[in-house]
Amino acid sequence: MEVKIPSYVYLQKDAITKLSRVLEKIDSQNPIMLTGRTTKQLVERKIENVPFTGIFIVEKGSILQAREIIVGVSYGEVDTVVGIGGGKVLDVSKVVATELNAEFVSVPTTASHDGIASPVASFKENGEPVSISTKPPVAVIADTEIIKSCPRRLIHSGFGDLISNITAVKDWRLSKDLKGESYNEVAATIASLPAYLMVNRAKDPDFRLENEIETLLRGLIMSGVAIAVVGRSRPASGAEHKFSHALDYLGYGYGTHGEQVGLGTIIFEYFYEKEYGDGDWELIREALRNAGAPTKAEQIGLSRDQLIEALLYAKKIRKKRFTILEALDLSKEDFEKAIEETRVVD
Ligand SMILES: [Zn+2]
Known part of the structure; x- marks a missing residue:
């Protein structure tokens, strides 16, 4: 190939x-x-x-x-x-x-x-x-x-889309382990390494995303390369993207793509940490917050009910792409607990 x-x-x-x-x-x-x-x-x-x-x-x-x-x-x-x-x-x-x-x-x-x-x-x-x-x-x-000079909101959206590769790659690995899906370590690393790099930089409270624009762009370009390597969006799109697509289908809120997947990353990282001991949702939330991106549903015009509905709807989207949503068959109660503990809703 x-x-x-x-x-x-x-x-x-x-x-x-x-x-x-x-x-x-x-x-x-x-x-x-x-x-x-x-x-x-x-x-x-x-x-x-x-x-x-x-x-x-x-x-x-x-x-x-x-x-x-x-x-x-x-x-x-x-x-x-x-x-x-x-x-x-x-x-x-x-x-x-x-x-x-x-x-x-x-x-x-x-x-x-x-x-x-x-x-x-x-x-x-x-x-x-x-x-x-x-x-x-x-x-x-x-x-x-x-x-x-582009609006700040667009820059922090890019940050959200980049760090979503963290849960996307975990989903890919999960699918490899549980379903035998073909997996490419090079593409997975190209997609996730810049995401982890950005998260670790952004955990510093003095972090300024404007100064990191070059690193962010490098990460976003690598993300595109990872997709080109495998010829599909797998390295950069998992459950957090299904959640974002669900919001688009339902027409809820006014978040950008990056803002929506950023919120989704907090939520699914929580499930990875809780169920598989592999994750740190607090670090993801901290990084998003320091980058100026939303960490709460209300910041992108989503009510608690809409958020739950979108998370449940996400299970119906693109079922062939196996993610933590399919692996855990998460219920309404699971989601309620997750959004409360991560304080995505107050
Ligand atoms: Zn994306």
């Missing part, structure tokens, strides 16, 4: 000025750019030397928008799709690049989740989350100067 990982990763201040070099290195003759309106104004001057043959503004992050762009360019000519923006722009860019069989260059302007380097595009179609497998980026250009 051939594994595709990014050949070029630039992670520094003004990294975006490396874009023309990257395009030269991959011998791109016909690159197009997908971006947002505001981002375009923000980066225009820094990339004026890049000879884009087409520029597309992504208004809505939908599959339909991706199709419109694909129809608008002539197939076979575009060899590179450069996505410059947040989650929406990158998701649309991934699909466009994959459909046109072009290279994808990821230029994230936020650090909100591990989608910045992963071969998976996420959309909401008719209110339901949909994931599409795409080709991994050939290059990731993360300009810390631009990313630092």
Whole structure:
């Protein structure tokens, strides 16, 4: 099996000025750019030397928008799709690049989740989350100067998504042990090591996530690489992601993806600690709190009842992906105890 990982990763201040070099290195003759309106104004001057043959503004992050762009360019000519923006722009860019069989260059302007380097595009179609497998980026250009200025909430969301790899990898290992699922230690380590590193840094009360933006980005990029290594999201998505999908399906609260999986990580780490003696939910909670991320349901607009309902609903999602939810067949009472002891609800 051939594994595709990014050949070029630039992670520094003004990294975006490396874009023309990257395009030269991959011998791109016909690159197009997908971006947002505001981002375009923000980066225009820094990339004026890049000879884009087409520029597309992504208004809505939908599959339909991706199709419109694909129809608008002539197939076979575009060899590179450069996505410059947040989650929406990158998701649309991934699909466009994959459909046109072009290279994808990821230029994230936020650090909100591990989608910045992963071969998976996420959309909401008719209110339901949909994931599409795409080709991994050939290059990731993360300009810390631009990313630092994105809303703080998006940065702590990225922190939540990164540390969710801790329970995701435990779920994967559990499935290997109990169900014989194929498991890859390299991918598991690539996904979980940066997560543990961040948690340990963030246990310091003087921790400032803004100063750690580079480490966070490295972790999120590695997370995408881990997904590319096994060709599925397993290393970065377990029970805590099922819980987040449940909230999306039910339409409860107003948390971001990273905020939701962060809360889920506290709860499932609690079960790992309690049932298997393998975990430290207090450390996870402390780290999230020091990173400025929510540790309580009410912080993302969730009532106690909604939280319980979503946890129970999570058991119905993607049953084939075996996690601690399936292993323990957790009941309403188990969840009530967990959210009280972890003080996710007061
Ligand atoms: Zn995620």
